[in-house]
Amino acid sequence: xxxxxxxxxxxxxxxxxxxxxxxxxxxxxxxxxxxxxxxxxxxxxxxxxxxxxxxxxxxxxxxxxxxxxxxxxxxxxxxxxxxxxxxxxxxxxxxxxxxxxxxxxxxxxxxxxxxxxxxxxxxxxxxxxxxxxxxxxxxxxxxxxxx
Amino acid sequence: xxxxxxxxxxxxxxxxxxxxxxxxxxxxxxxxxxxxxxxxxxxxxxxxxxxxxxxxxxxxxxxxxxxxxxxxxxxxxxxxxxxxxxxxxxxxxxxxxxxxxxxxxxxxxxxxxxxxxxxxxxxxxxxxxxxx
Numbered sequence: 001x002x003x004x005x006x007x008x009x010x011x012x013x014x015x016x017x018x019x020x021x022x023x024x025x026x027x028x029x030x031x032x033x034x035x036x037x038x039x040x041x042x043x044x045x046x047x048x049x050x051x052x053x054x055x056x057x058x059x060x061x062x063x064x065x066x067x068x069x070x071x072x073x074x075x076x077x078x079x080x081x082x083x084x085x086x087x088x089x090x091x092x093x094x095x096x097x098x099x100x101x102x103x104x105x106x107x108x109x110x111x112x113x114x115x116x117x118x119x120x121x122x123x124x125x126x127x128x129x130x131x132x133x134x135x136x137x138x139x140x141x142x143x144x145x146x147x
Numbered sequence: 148x149x150x151x152x153x154x155x156x157x158x159x160x161x162x163x164x165x166x167x168x169x170x171x172x173x174x175x176x177x178x179x180x181x182x183x184x185x186x187x188x189x190x191x192x193x194x195x196x197x198x199x200x201x202x203x204x205x206x207x208x209x210x211x212x213x214x215x216x217x218x219x220x221x222x223x224x225x226x227x228x229x230x231x232x233x234x235x236x237x238x239x240x241x242x243x244x245x246x247x248x249x250x251x252x253x254x255x256x257x258x259x260x261x262x263x264x265x266x267x268x269x270x271x272x273x274x275x276x277x278x279x
Contacts, residue, residue, distance in 0.1 A: 023179035027172070028210030029165060032218045045148035050222050053213035054180075057206050061181035081205055085229035091222060 002107050003072060009102040009122060012062035016051050018094040024052040041093075048093035053086065056126055056137050059100045072104075072120060074143050082119075082140040092134045098126040105138065116145035151277040152220045154256040158248040160219040165211055166241040168203060173238065176207040203236040208262045208270045215244045216260065220276045226255060227275040233268050240264040251278055 025035040033040035034050055041049050069076045092098060105121040123138045166172075174188050182204045185192035193201045209230040217225060236242060246260040260272040 020179065023175075024210065025214075027176040027179045027207070028214040029163070030214040030218060032222065034222065044221075044223075046223075052210075053217050053222060053225055053228060054206060054210050057180040057182075057210075059181075081232060083229060083231040084206070084209065085227065086225075087227050088225045 002109075003104045003120065005104055005106055007104045009068050009071065009104060010063055011099065011101045012059055014056070014059045014062060014098045014100050014126065016055070016092045016094050016096040016098060018049050020058055021049050021051055021055065021094060024055055024058070028052070028054075046091065046093055048095050051092045051094075051096075053088075055092070056086065056098075056100070056124070056135060059124065062100075068102075074118070074120070074141070075146070078144045078146065080142050080144075082142045084137065084139045087136045087138075088134075089136075090128075090132060090134050092126070092128060096134075097129045098134060100124050100126050114144065118143040118145075148223055149221050151224050151254075151279050154220075154248045154251055154276070154278040156248050156251055160215060160246055162243055162245040163211070163215055164241055164243050167239050168236060168242060170201055170238050173201060173203045173207060176204065176210065180204070180206055180210075182206065198235065199237065201238050203238075203240075205230070205232040205270065208232075208236050208242065209272070211242060211244050212246075212260050212262055212270060212272050215246055216258070216274055216276070219246065224277040225274065226277060228272065229274070230270050230272040232270055234264075236262075236264055236269050240269075242269070246274075254278060 034044050102124040105123045108119045120141045125136050126134045187204050244262045248256050249259045250257040256278040258274040262270040
């Protein structure tokens, strides 16, 4: 099974929430108070608490993990995530609502040292409620061949 | 907005040591990010998969690197951040996260980052940030 580039994987709404921002800040040891202190955020020029750099990961709460793996024809027990990247265009703040549209960028078969593998690259574009793209996240999934 | 940082090749922030990483730390990140793969919270599932115990999700360690980076340069100055997952992080590991400016262009800088558990490189990363 090979997926055609551009194919939609899923689309979810990701609200940017102050409590969720605080959870990310605490779980990753962020010290900059702009993410948790409204006064510090406003003094730094933000219109609200800015989302943390990897806040977009929280889209996982809104997605159906099993369904997307099945849709791609992959086996979850053989998948590892090789790399993830983020391209930042603007900083979402608490109160924004992002629409996260995930598509297949590429789908390739390669032969590595440990045998054949399938490499699927997905990209998710996060667009805010004003229609501005806030960020693009890419993830590279590596599936080992069935043994 | 806060001014972009003034960065020069070779600049580094103070490195951070996190841990020993506890199961609680991993579960706290699972709650934040929504990754409920049992490898990250269920010791029996982790052992069945061949690990000695629960492993942290790659995004946990990526978040530690992102925290070092955004605390140093300011969240609004990030342009790009890319992480590569090299090796698992186990409960009990002490993670050291480091960053260094590798090149400076006209109005942005390239950085190289790494997270290590002892001698083991667990995550490597690159970033592009605005610079004066």
